[in-house]
Amino acid sequence: MFIVESNLPLTARFALASIAVGTSGISTGLVAWCGMPxxxxxxxxxxxxxxxxxxxxxxxxxxxxxxxxxxxxxxxxxxxxxxxxxxxxxxxxxxxxxxxxxxxxxxxxxxxxxxxxxxxxxxxxxxxxxxxxxxxxxxxxxxxxxxxxxxxxx
Structure with missing residues (x-):
């Protein structure tokens, strides 16, 4: 997201990257909670x-x-x-x-x-x-x- 040339401002790129990482973390946490027992x-x-x-x-x-x-x-x-x-x-x-x-x-x-x-x-x-x-x-x-x-x- 940071290397590819785009018209998006740097703050928007950080926001998209944060959303992607956050979604991945939440889904991993849910899978762990469901599968733990x-x-x-x-x-x-x-x-x-x-x-x-x-x-x-x-x-x-x-x-x-x-x-x-x-x-x-x-x-x-x-x-x-x-x-x-x-x-x-x-x-x-x-x-x-x-x-x-x-x-x-x-x-x-x-x-x-x-x-x-x-x-x-x-x-x-x-x-x-x-x-x-x-x-x-x-x-x-x-x-x-x-x-x-x-x-x-x-």
């Missing part, structure tokens, strides 16, 4: 490899196509979501099933996200309150939303 592999964790409980391990990709592995230690914390382009999310609040109890104020890690080397980059932690009600929060960069294709659920 897409699960490429789903693996069920047996009780033997997950401290006596069933769990789920999901692999997603970031904008640079680097894998991020999120391990959910208790599938009870995966709930349906209303977010577009996602099927599940990590629950923000949860109530223990009848018959189970836990001491108020106790915290436990429900899910962890790691990079491909296994370094923990984020955790989803529940803090238990009275009557088995838990409130969850993130520490670090956890993947919270997941778009799981039906073929992976078999």
């Amino acid at each position: 897409y699960v490429i592999t789903l693996r069920r964790l047996n009780p033997e490899e997950n401290s006596g409980a069933e769990g789920v391990e999901m692999t997603t990709l970031n904008l640079f196509l680097r894998p991020k592995i999120t391990t959910v230690y208790d599938p009870m914390f995966l709930v349906e979501t209303k977010r577009a382009f996602a099927k599940w999310e990590l629950a923000g609040a949860i109530t223990l099933p009848a018959g189970k109890s836990i001491a108020p104020g106790t915290e436990e890690t429900v899910a962890e996200t790691t990079d491909k080397e296994g370094n923990i980059i984020g955790r989803w932690i529940v803090t238990w309150g009275n009557d088995g009600e838990g409130t969850c929060h993130q520490v670090g960069d956890i993947i919270r939303y997941f778009n799981v294709h039906e073929e992976l659920l078999i």
